[in-house]
Amino acid sequence: QKEVEQDPGPLSVPEGAIVSLNCTYSNSAFQYFMWYRQYSRKGPELLMYTYSSGNKEDGRFTAQVDKSSKYISLFIRDSQPSDSATYLCAMRTRMDSSYKLIFGSGTRLLVRP
Amino acid sequence: EPEVTQTPSHQVTQMGQEVILRCVPISNHLYFYWYRQILGQKVEFLVSFYNNEISEKSEIFDDQFSVERPDGSNFTLKIRSTKLEDSAMYFCASSDWGDTQYFGPGTRLTVL
Numbered sequence: 001q002k003e004v005e006q007d008p009g010p011l012s013v014p015e016g017a018i019v020s021l022n023c024t025y026s027n028s029a030f031q032y033f034m035w036y037r038q039y040s041r042k043g044p045e046l047l048m049y050t051y052s053s054g055n056k057e058d059g060r061f062t063a064q065v066d067k068s069s070k071y072i073s074l075f076i077r078d079s080q081p082s083d084s085a086t087y088l089c090a091m092r093t094r095m096d097s098s099y100k101l102i103f104g105s106g107t108r109l110l111v112r113p
Numbered sequence: 114e115p116e117v118t119q120t121p122s123h124q125v126t127q128m129g130q131e132v133i134l135r136c137v138p139i140s141n142h143l144y145f146y147w148y149r150q151i152l153g154q155k156v157e158f159l160v161s162f163y164n165n166e167i168s169e170k171s172e173i174f175d176d177q178f179s180v181e182r183p184d185g186s187n188f189t190l191k192i193r194s195t196k197l198e199d200s201a202m203y204f205c206a207s208s209d210w211g212d213t214q215y216f217g218p219g220t221r222l223t224v225l
Binding site: 032034036041042043044045046049088090097098099100101102103104105106 | 117119144146148154155156157158161163168169171202204208212213214215216217218219221
């Protein structure tokens with residue numbers, strides 16, 4: 001079983017739609033969760049960071065963590081064509097002093113005008 | 114807004130040659146990382162660096178790889194003898210206390 005699983009997509013939605021992106025993980029030691037956005041051939045750009053179960057909101061983005069189910073989500077409201085990118089979930093353990101991140105494979109999102 | 118920068122943006126080299134990839138992390142950050150992403154695959158951790166030493170390295174980071182912080186601003190990744198399978202995007206990242214890592218734009222390494 002992979003440590004972090006993420007549906008690769010592509011996910012195609014019309015402009016204005018609510019987008020739901022998800023990751024599951026197997027390692028219960030993961031305590032810190034991040035969402036990155038990556039445009040083609042660019043570096044990952046940090047969108048959201050959270051470490052507790054529940055919701056965290058930032059503008060049009062909401063990150064949700066359910067540690068009991070080992071499931072995290074990113075919701076994008078009022079999606080825009082500029083949101084078209086690959087979304088990567090990433091996570092790390094609390095005990096790992098190196099702070100290395102384990103990434104999902106990414107979900108490609110296309111927002112149609 | 115401070116950002117991580119990387120040079121060159123694209124490096125082409127012959128198999129067996131040495132390459133050095135350069136990074137300038139965000140100035141007040143203490144932790145530095147290299148990750149790589151082979152085309153179409155996930156971002157993979159290579160090495161983390163803190164207090165002038167490696168804190169962890171992955172299985173990928175074998176004896177052909179080394180990292181250095183030669184001065185107060187640069188952070189480099191050296192591959193001593195490149196192989197075809199080293200072709201990938203290499204990302205440098207930095208963080209202050211490890212909580213949030215900020216990535217550079219990457220160096221695309223092509224080994225012929």
